[in-house]
Amino acid sequence: MTDLKPMHSHEGSVDSGSCDSRREFLGTAVAAVAVALTGCGKLSKEEFLQHNFRELSKDEIQTIIARLEAEYKEKFHKTVKVGNEAAMPGVIFGYALDLSRCIGCRRCVHACVKENNQSRDPEIQWIRVLEMEKEEGVNIQHAEQYYNPDEVPREGHFYMPVQCQQCKKPPCVKVCPVGATWREKDGIVVVDYNWCIGCRYCMAACPYGARHFNWGEPHIKDADVNPDTHYLGNRPRPKGVVEKCTFCIQRTRKGLYPACVEICPTGSRKFGNLLDAKSEIRQVLESKRVFKLKEDLNTQPNFFYFYGV
């Protein structure tokens, strides 16, 4: 206390105003510097000073959601609801995909885009369907993702959709330098789009190519925007952030199946609670031949592939 210089003691009288205006001034100054440094002219002061989602209080979350909803209303000319449902207790989500049934029709890819408000232009898709040769088996070296015959399945081929594997040891989370992505209690790996700095380390770390970057300003027609969203899921994203499959967090946390499960015409996609012994996913794991993609990397996915035959 004694080494405090005298000028500190009457600092308050320097600008003759209250703390309020000084804070305001500092906030605006920081925001202005940020705008100058980053070139992000559209970033509001509130947005710039916003904290990581996990550090926010309930009130702060409500304020931010109200701000986002107002922004979306202005941008898309309709009411977009941003939810923040928490993980249900006693639930860890698991997913299984039947490789013996998938015919590679890509209904899931497009249902996912529709549900999760991915940018249509530039195009972002969270599910990639790989066409593989039956003779080769599951071999990424012999996979083709741009196949486009008149009819699927093609003779001698099988199909392997790949999306986020919701790993128990997610390498993407490990490398994020700012903690903008994490694994939720129900096993869903999520991204805080307002905290993501767009460094794309996570994309380099993910062995499944499951993360996607908004290289350009995302474009979705107003009519195509799904208004039922979740803060950590399908709310419209800004340019310069990474996004990924969240098992349709806005649906599954309300008890619904993910959109890809609902659309699949072959019933290849199975989803449920890994902690519920009677769930479909547990039936699959207990009675079928199951494998994990790139199991040797010890990422421990909660996404399984199986042969239902």
Place this chain on the structure above:
Amino acid sequence: MNTAPIRFAGLTLLLLAMPSFAHEPSKKGEPVAQEGIQVPKPPFSEGVFPCTACHDGKQLKVNTQRRELAMHSEIELKHGPDSRWCLDCHDANSRDNLHLASGEKVEFTASFKLCGQCHGDKFRDWRVGVHGKRTGSWNGPKQYLLCVHCHDPHSPHFKPLKPMPPPTRPEDIKLRKGGAR
């Protein structure tokens, strides 16, 4: 330093900004018990049901002889055609029903029992949700499909589909002013 007024102002602002509808978290944590098997209506071709509209035993007499039919020519039997024909599954005397190998009559809405006679492994998988499509709620009521919704009983192999468009190849991404760099 007197910070109380600032705190008060901040709190007021927060409260004002808070939407009036407080968000209710979902209460579906508990799995709901499954009651029976709910299936949609069987996928009849238009105008064929009820079968007794024609097969009433008066206009058409029952003929159990295996033969080429004059009617129902759209049906191509590709379901073990050498060892099977219409009346193995359709009941000759009660036309609006199917029947099991035992002779027991089965409604069209419960045709899975008929399929399950031979395809027991698939039937077991279907009952627990491993085979076939389920929609609805992962922790609540689910909608099943009948076997025949995906597999035409006369020609059960799943029909090929036209795939939806593939992703854009990187070399085909168009450069756009103000868009992607």
